[in-house]
Amino acid sequence: MEYNHKDIESRWQQQWREKGIYRAEIDPSRPKFYVLDMFPYPSGAGLHVGHPLGYIASDIYSRYKRLNGFNVLHPMGYDAYGLPAEQYAIKTGQHPEITTNENIARYRSQLDKIGFCYDWDREIRTCDPDYYKWTQWVFLRLFNSYYDKGADKALPISDLVAHFEKNGSEGINAAETKELHFTADEWKAMDAKEKSDVLMNYRLAYLGTTMVNWCPKLGTVLANDEVSEGRSVRDGYPVEQKMMDQWCLRVSAYAQRLLDGLDRIDWSDSLKETQRNWIGRSEGAEMRFKIAGSDIELEIFTTRADTVFGVTFMVLAPESMYVDMITTDEQRAAVDEYIASIKHKTERQRMIEKKVSGVFSGAYAVNPLTGKEIPVWISDYVLAGYGTGAIMAVPAHDSRDYAFARHFNLPIIPLIEGADVSEESFDAKEGRMINSSSDILDLNGLDVKEAIAKTKARIAELGIGKVKVNYRLRDAIFSRQRYWGEPFPIYYKDGIPTAMDDKDLPVLLPEVDKFLPTETGEPPLGRAKDWKTKDGYPIELCTMPGFAGSSAYYLRYMDPHNSEALVGKEANEYWGSVDLYLGGSEHATGHLIYSRFWNKFLFDLGVVCEDEPFRKLVNQGMIQGRSSFVYRVGESNTFVSAGLRSQYDDTQEKHVDISLVNNDVLDIEAARAWAPEFKDAEFILEDGKYICGWAVEKMSKSKYNVVNPDDMVERYGADTLRLYEMFLGPIEQSKPWDTNGIDGVYRFIKKLWSLFYDKNTLLIDDSEPTAENLKTLHKLIKKVTGDIEQFSFNTSVSAFMICVNELSAQKCRSRRVMEDLLVVLAPFAPHVAEELWHAIGNGTSVCDAKWPAWNEDYIKDSTVKYAVSFNGKARFTMEMPADAGKDAVEAAAMAHQDSAKWLAGKTVRKVIVVPGKIVNIVVG
């Protein structure tokens, strides 16, 4: 029988499906293991060969755990809400649901061909009402909760209301948008709208007026992690800043817990570091500066309290509420003009220009520690969203303040001994303080760190400020002016945002005639007929963002058909948290923050039993494309081979489809047929060939470098694709796809096959394995076991190749050896392993076998090779009995015939013997 992957793979895939062997059920008698892939957004382009990389790795790990007796939960689903389907709907009028379902069907068929062990009975789609009901359900909980900083957890908003009834805002220690002060009587006197406004200040899901990233092209707001360098991450459209009423999640309340949790989880250091930076904890002090001749106090935040004596001016963010309050009449016109000029610029423009700009407010503030009066300026280099939106400027020791001071000719006072501030500021936190003394505080001679501590203590003592920890992490903006997303379970009762009841869930996404905003600029849901509650109140028009549906999907997989709860107690307690999570590092500051926040909140509520959702996380690298180019000479219809390109002044590179290129040699006839512009083109050859240039780029249709896994499966089979993707290199590393190498893996499978079959004759018998056979086998078992535990799948593939070559040379026919070999191979190449497993007479599936243990005795050598070096440089090898003692090894090395040559005329100073490895003789 010849190896026929098509026949084998479709047959076994069908059998596995029919027998449902990958179905996972709660089984307290077995240990559980939860392996999760980041679920994909089903895009119209389908999967390319890079997508399955992580899925293959997690599949290998899942199968390995199964073989080791674990009850493995390995589910898959679709992050089905998203912009591309909606964009397509706007263009064509086709409902995004239709597009999405088509794309899902395509993804599924592509995934199925690769032979994954997913439990498809647990599939979820975020756009499915049975699923998004629970997304809405969590939102209602967030809406009805606040964060108590004392208890350090989320509590019901009703607790807060009870407190207000009794004590007003007195003694409240809650995460809040801004500090509010009112008495119980004042609270009671408020009308419904006023009370709603006050509670919004505390709710974990709240409606707030915030500066948002508005993308006019997409007609929606974007979260910070969806914006990069002033453009939308997904499509690259410009993004501008705009004040809008938006639903927000108070993620910032969990900043410290999100930070602390990182120490308890097994993620890569770089990913943890990225999250730490994103959360951006910074310890400093808040300090109040009085405005001269008024009662107004400006509050600032600084990490450099030690530099108070170098404060020569203050700066407010243009959006700061103080701007209006302190601007003098003389400066009013200038300030208004400046603020207007800022508003015109988008964030992107501001960033590109990076020009120093600002305006004097006319007001002066009093430095509380020196008594000196300093001017207050307004500039856009101070951000409204961080700290208090106001800073004390210390030009000598902060580069931004320095640039500003230079531009506007403001004084610069150096505070650190030896710091030269004539050309640039001295930002380092080191050195001894000078020029820092007044009646109130003396820092002279102190080290920077001591000075910071002393100043903080003094500020607190004087009651002009306090020690404060700030976080860069902002609340997540949760509204999208879009159609294809989860509707909010919120309606407006006389203008007051009101939560729906659990029994009203799910709030189904309504039908609309078009997917565009309305003529009056309302979101698309404004087009829905009767978008009202039963009582006739209007329902929220925005939908939730993409990260809503992906924030708790891993919980739903545990109990996907539960209609009573997001996840049942029993299921949650059994499956716990995700033991292994695989996905791309691009979610480091988005999904992976939001779902941790979401999970911690649900933990506070007692809905889930684990505080962290993903115990171990592995980022698989990206597989990039390897694009091929031809070079057009000037504007002509002549193309020059890559090697001759330098002989022409003006050549332009042009992508050509990689299917036309083999080992960088262009198939010219195929190229002529491929594109009209090549039809009559002239090709200048080198050595009779047209050599293409190449570059590693992201795989995309427009670069003609996409490799489709279906084609690979068709030509080589799923097992070869799986092995090859693993063989390409370490899983975490990004690497270009190169189809050329796949033949090597394909050959390996054929060699494996020929170990079992010669034509139609099965070669395997019941003969006893030889010592050699066992050594080869057990080396493999040991290696692969270790590799899988460490996610080093590429070296496992090499180990299989070596093993098969050895067994083939040994003419091994022993069934015992082959069985173990197939079990170890099964996670990597399940189809061929299953086929051969049955061929040698096993009735049950190899997926249900037991992972073999290796026996060290079989691997042990009776003799060991020692590399003998002189002064560290290896010169020759000698063989010694494995149990020879150090002295014997040393003596043998010294007495070896080759030693004489290296020892001639030298004295031996020292001999180092590393058992089983090396003898190093140090000679002088």
Place this chain on the structure above:
RNA sequence: GCCCGAAUGGUGGAACGGUAGACACGAGGGACUUAAAAUCCCUUGGCCAUCGCGGCUGUGUGGGUUCGAGUCCCACUUCGGGUACCA
């Protein structure tokens, strides 16, 4: 700018501080074949060699630790990734 990470043949990549380049691709040579595909065998870091003895050199650069460094430490260069007026 700041924070991570990386740098090894023509290519992808192996190497608990112990004979660098496993394994694979590609290339070259050969066998089989009318021929091709497939398969198999040999060679393959560089340089030298009285090319079947052997030798020298070699893991981005420069130092250091060590009997011994691709691996550890310091400085630098280059390339990726993240982030950015975050006070």
